[in-house]
Amino acid sequence: MRAVPIRAVLLLLLLALRAVAAEGPAPAAEPVRLPLWSAGAPDGKGGMDAAGKPSITVHRAAKPNGTAVIICPGGGYGGLVTGAEGHGIARWLNEAGITGVVLEYRLPSGRSEVPLLDAQQAIRLTRHHASEWKVRTDRVGIIGFSAGGHLAATAATHFDGGAADAKDPVARQGSRPDFAILVYPVITMGTQTHGGSRQNLLGANPSAELVKRFSCEEQVTAATPPVFLAHAVDDHAVTIENSRMFAAALKAKGVPHRLLELPNGDHGLNGYQGPSWDAWQRESLQWIRQLPAVK
Numbered sequence: 379m380r381a382v383p384i385r386a387v388l389l390l391l392l393l394a395l396r397a398v399a400a401e402g403p404a405p406a407a408e409p410v411r412l413p414l415w416s417a418g419a420p421d422g423k424g425g426m427d428a429a430g431k432p433s434i435t436v437h438r439a440a441k442p443n444g445t446a447v448i449i450c451p452g453g454g455y456g457g458l459v460t461g462a463e464g465h466g467i468a469r470w471l472n473e474a475g476i477t478g479v480v481l482e483y484r485l486p487s488g489r490s491e492v493p494l495l496d497a498q499q500a501i502r503l504t505r506h507h508a509s510e511w512k513v514r515t516d517r518v519g520i521i522g523f524s525a526g527g528h529l530a531a532t533a534a535t536h537f538d539g540g541a542a543d544a545k546d547p548v549a550r551q552g553s554r555p556d557f558a559i560l561v562y563p564v565i566t567m568g569t570q571t572h573g574g575s576r577q578n579l580l581g582a583n584p585s586a587e588l589v590k591r592f593s594c595e596e597q598v599t600a601a602t603p604p605v606f607l608a609h610a611v612d613d614h615a616v617t618i619e620n621s622r623m624f625a626a627a628l629k630a631k632g633v634p635h636r637l638l639e640l641p642n643g644d645h646g647l648n649g650y651q652g653p654s655w656d657a658w659q660r661e662s663l664q665w666i667r668q669l670p671a672v673k
Contacts, residue, residue, distance in 0.1 A: 409465070411435045414499050416548075419484065422491025430484040432496045434503065436477065436511065437468035443475035444514040445666065448500045448533075448555070450481055452524030455493065455578035458482060462650045463523040474663050477513055479504055483529065488581035490592060497533040498553035502540065505551040519557040519603075519666070524616060524645065525575040527563020528594065531624065534558040534605060535597035557669055559606045559662050562613055562645055565620035567593045572616045598627040604634040606665045608658035615645035636665055 414432040421427040434448075449471075451463040458464070460482060468478025483496035497520065505515045522530030537554035544550050564572045567580060567589045580588055590596050605628055609621040618639065625637040638661050640647065643654035 407438045407440075409435050409437045409468070412503075414481075414496055414503065417546075419492075420495055422489055422495055427484065427492070430492070432484050432499075433482045434500050435465065435468070435480040435482070436507075437465070437472055437480070438477050438511060439472040439475045441475050442477055442512040444512065445475070445517040445519065446477040446479060446504050446508075446511065446513040447471055447559070448479045448481055448497065448504065448518070448520040448530075450483065450497060450520065450522035450526035450529045452522070452526040453485075454572065454574045455486055455525045455528075456574060457485070459523070459526075463526060466650070467521065470659065476666075477504075477511055486579050488578070490579050490581075490584075490588060493529050493579070494532050494536060497529050498537065499548070501533065501537075501553045501555055502548050502551040506548045515551075517556055519559065520555040521559040521561070522563060523561045525564050525572070525579075527560040528565060528575060528579075528592075530555075530558050531560055531563055531565055531594040531605075532592060532597075534603055535594050535599070554601070555603055557604045557606070557666065559608075559666075560621065560624070561608050561658060562610065562616055562647070563607065563620060563624075564616050565594045565624045566596075570617055570619045570623070595623045595627040598624070598631050598633065600631050600633065602628065602631065602633045604669060606636050606638070606662050608638040608640060608662065610640040610643040610645070610647060610654055612642050613645045636661075638662075 412434050414434055418426040419430045449464055449467050451459045453459050464480040468480050471478040481500045483493045486492050504518050508515045520530045520533055534555055539552045540550045564575045567576050607621040609618045611618050621637055628635040640654040647655040
């Protein structure tokens, strides 16, 4: 057999390396939109919501690391900012190997239980599809912005372990998120709340019991999952006292948490860009990586 000249071998190796470089990293799968409820959505009062059609859009990372995050866009409970606070966040999470699940929850119009039911279902559905989506059932978190932050905080303080005897396999999954990330969140329904979010969620004249139920700082227990909060000190729409009071409640119950007080950016952090926006993204990813698995 005639020996191959070493220059020819090196040339072939160089061409192969160039071909690999040209291909770049494996692309992420195309996002898939799924209905949240297969048999109709509950209305929170024992009936069904004929008009509501909530959904999730699953953005799977090219190289998944086993973590998934349910994404709750803001919008004052009167709309959904699904671009920057939804699919944009999913793409950012994908870069870190995290599966992003954008939740288009129902707007309440005073039906206060409806968004929470949708958030809980999104968590259950993600755990149900964990094997298919290459997600660990003990690494399913939730993130929310503004009123979506209130929804994420509500999901982190109102949850159950699933119904083991349910016919629906999705209903057998627990709804407790393994961690929560809250970005300029509405937390309370009391005096420091965002008025529009409160009215859209609770109605014009809510009872004291309803106000307490959806004031997340009032609902923290030792079972609340770890929480990361980020809030600008100059937020005029949703005062930083929302995040501070939630952090205080978490501390009182011994729940691991971190509050990142950002120096500026107001509500929306300068239009989702700049140093404050970059800071919470960088710091929250580091925080997630340091979390122990929840068994």
